[in-house]
Amino acid sequence: MEKKLIFILLFILLLPSQSISADRELFYVYSSKYPKENHYSPSGLMGDTGDIGLSGGYIPTPSGGKACLKIAYKPKGAKEWAGIYWQNPPNNWGEVEGGYNLEGADKLTFWAKGEKGRERIALFKIGGITGRYNDSDSASIGPVKLSKKWKQYTISLKRKDLHYISGGFCFTVRRVDNPRGGTFYLDEIRYEGKEIKGAEIAIDRTPPKVSMHIPANSFSPDGDGVNDLISFEVKAKDNVAVNSWRLEISTLDGKSVRTFQGDGTPPSKLAWDGIDDYYHRLSPSGEYVTVFSASDxxxxxxxxxxxxxxxxxxxxxxxxxxxxxxxxxxVRLTSKVLFDFDRFELKEIARSSLDEVVNLLKAYPENKVKVEGHTDSVGTADYNLQLSQLRAASVAKYLIREGIPTSRIEIAGYGETKPITSNVTIQGRQQNRRVEVVILK
Structure with missing residues (x-):
């Protein structure tokens, strides 16, 4: 009898952690902690399908899993709403037989939070798919205003007919509620109840095998032609076919900075120049998080x-x-302001700096002026000498055009022979690439 009791105790201790109590079961739509237990696919895009995006959200999750679900809504389409259905089988709008028998479930719970805390979700729902094979029932809550903190929500399923549910979960968002769009997160979407049947048809549950290799984990996109890009070597392989892929670069607190995505097999190599997706500007210095994903x-x-x-x-x-x-x-001007890399033609943005120089020279009308070109030590000495002379000549030509007499100006190019700092570092070489306009005594 004692041995039998010990066996029973060990059996209870080894029960899966999905069980919330001895007489209740969990049936997952989505779990970041138990991804193998996910039973539905987020395949059913609705409304303005191009306005909604789903990806991994790499922020702290209620379950402690690696990644929650991140949904970005950018309203542009004519329908003025969008949504996603978690379906079984995928892309099933009632045209094929599938789904699960969820009898025994008395509620669906899920966690949600907004990125800014004022995102409005028009509807959270289970079931409701109609077609040749209708869902047996539906239930919903909404509208819901999200907060910045994770909160668990409940859809009651008491007295609902759940013997056939192919639409396991869905949400909809509207432009009228979110005129500027918004981003929100979901986690631990699950059915709870006693003895949930969970019978299903046989479908593919094996995700593609993916990998990402980054040869060099740092880069400096300063336009000097050295280490301006960071490369990602990616692979995705599936037993049937890769449907889509995505490489996302985010800040450490989970805000998306740059996303590469496409359909079918991904390219073997991707490169980022530091420009973000939203402002199309160079991203700030610091650390970023990257992840590669692919779907079948x-x-x-x-x-x-x-x-x-x-x-x-x-x-x-x-x-x-x-x-x-x-x-x-x-007057010392960096070549970065005046010229593109390895060029001697003046850039358009150089005008404001050179106009300041012109005004200064006009304040000393009797003084001679010497325009000197300088380079760093990259390249041959002869090439650098020629480049420095051409750059000095370009600046002198601009000064003359703006009213400085030719008789006042002398031009000289010194190449790499007169550095003002060491050429060992990138910053040092950047300082040495310069043009100096000297108002002689």
Whole structure:
């Protein structure tokens, strides 16, 4: 008898953690902690399908899982609403027999939060798919205003006929509620109850195998032609076919910065130049999180391990710097302001800096002016000398065009022979690439 009691106790201790009590069961639509227990696929896009996006949300989750669900809504379409249905089989709008017998479930619970805390969801719902094979019932809550903190919500299923449910869960959002769009997160979507039957048809549950390799985990997109891009080597393989893929770059707190995505087999290599998706500007220095994912035709998603990358920006130099030396006033302009890499034609944005120089020269109408070009030590000495002369000539030509007499101006190119700092570092080379306009005493 004692041995029998010990056996029973061990059996209870080894029960799966999905069980919330001895007489209740959990049946998952989605779980970040138990992904193998997910029974439905988020395959049913509704409304303005191009306005809604679903990806992994790499933020702390209520369940402690690796990634929750991240939904981004950007209202642009004519229908002014969008949504996603979790279906079984995937993409099933009642045309094929499938779904689950969920008799025994008395509620569906899920966790949700908004990115900013004022996102409005028009409807959360289970069931309700109609067609040749109708769902046996439906239940819903809404509208719901989300907060910035995770909160668990409940859809009561008491006295509902759940013997056939192919639409396991869905939500809808509307432009009228979210005129500027919004982002929100979901986790631990599950049915709860006593002895949930959960009978299903046989479908593909194996996600694609994916991997991501980053040869160098840091880069400095400063436009100097060295280490300006970061590369991602990605792979995705499925038993049947890869349906879509996605590479997402986010801040450490989970905000999306840059997303690469497409259909079918992904390219073997992707590269990022540091420009974000939203403002189309260079992202700030710091660490970012990257993850690669791919889906198959059944709606299964495979995720790579998350990896960190670092974007390092060289501190920006002042466009115009005036210093006093023994030979006179020296106006120092960095080549980054004046020219593109390895070029001598003036950039359009150089006008404002050079106009300041013109005004300064007009304040000293009797003084001679020397325009000097300088380079770093990258490349041959002869090439650098020629480039420095051409750059000095371009600046002198602009000064003359703006009213500085030719008789006042002398042009010289020194190549790499007169550095103002070491050429060992990127920042040092950037400072050495310059044009100096000297107002001689």
């Amino acid at each position: 035709r059944a709606g299964n998603w495979g995720l790579s391990e998350t990896q960190k990358i670092e974007l390092k920006l060289i501190p920006q130099l002042k466009e115009v710097k005036v210093i006093e030396e023994e030979r006179g006033l020296v």
